[in-house]
Amino acid sequence: xxxxTQPPSMDCAEGRAAxxxxxxxxxxxxxxxxxxxQIHSQGPQYxxxxxxxxxxxxxxxxxxxxxxxxxxxxxxxxxxxxxxxxYCIVRVPGANSKLTFGKGITLSVRP
Amino acid sequence: xxxxxxxxxxxxxxxxxSVKIECRxxxxxxxxxxxxxxxxxxxxxxxxxxxxxxxxxYEQGVEKDKFLINHASLTLSTxxxxxxxxxxxxxxxxxxxxxxxxxxxxxxxxxGTRLTVV
Numbered sequence: 001x002x003x004x005t006q007p008p009s010m011d012c013a014e015g016r017a018a019x020x021x022x023x024x025x026x027x028x029x030x031x032x033x034x035x036x037x038q039i040h041s042q043g044p045q046y047x048x049x050x051x052x053x054x055x056x057x058x059x060x061x062x063x064x065x066x067x068x069x070x071x072x073x074x075x076x077x078x079x080x081x082x083x084x085x086x087y088c089i090v091r092v093p094g095a096n097s098k099l100t101f102g103k104g105i106t107l108s109v110r111p
Numbered sequence: 112x113x114x115x116x117x118x119x120x121x122x123x124x125x126x127x128x129s130v131k132i133e134c135r136x137x138x139x140x141x142x143x144x145x146x147x148x149x150x151x152x153x154x155x156x157x158x159x160x161x162x163x164x165x166x167x168x169y170e171q172g173v174e175k176d177k178f179l180i181n182h183a184s185l186t187l188s189t190x191x192x193x194x195x196x197x198x199x200x201x202x203x204x205x206x207x208x209x210x211x212x213x214x215x216x217x218x219x220x221x222x223g224t225r226l227t228v229v
Contacts, residue, residue, distance in 0.1 A: 034217050043204050043220030044155070096143050096208070099218055101155040
């Protein structure tokens with residue numbers, strides 16, 4: 001079973017920030033938070049990951065609460081191409097560590 | 112870097128026939144690959160873990176004799192759906208463990224194979 005819970009869907013206007021929440025209240029101390037997204041009929045794409053500090057890369061920012069029980073993925077300037085299903089996953093890094101996908105959140109970016 | 116190529120991207124086959132799907136790591140060696148299945152409007156479900164040179168490990172409820180996995184080299188894993196039936200129609204996705212400094216990034220996924228059994 002997935003160890004994260006996400007709202008089923010949300011939308012935002014093109015050009016605005018999209019803030020996608022995720023709850024992972026049972027996260028273990030050595031588990032990282034990963035975000036992937038899946039655009040329709042494609043394989044998932046890695047976005048970002050973090051342990052406890054906030055992280056930023058060219059795609060997004062990840063804000064993790066101090067107690068690590070929840071996090072928020074921020075797409076600073078959403079475009080129509082960001083419309084996808086976004087998956088928040090917790091796992092221990094390692095070559096054989098499984099990625100278990102929950103239902104994800106469907107982000108719809110409107111013009 | 113870290114590109115996974117999956118082939119074919121779509122296939123239609125007749126009921127009772129077998130279909131092979133290939134997953135290749137193009138610019139790195141993948142000792143571990145994973146196979147997922149995704150039905151419409153559902154999430155990805157892990158089917159099996161494929162380790163180079165050894166037998167695959169199947170998730171509970173996945174028939175190993177129906178979904179044959181071979182990982183004979185460090186860059187190629189194949190999934191063969193044997194005696195396909197319409198209920199096997201699905202989107203099949205592979206992923207490979209990303210090596211070296213990118214290991215913490217998780218996995219790189221193929222683009223998926225849409226299988227339709229008629």
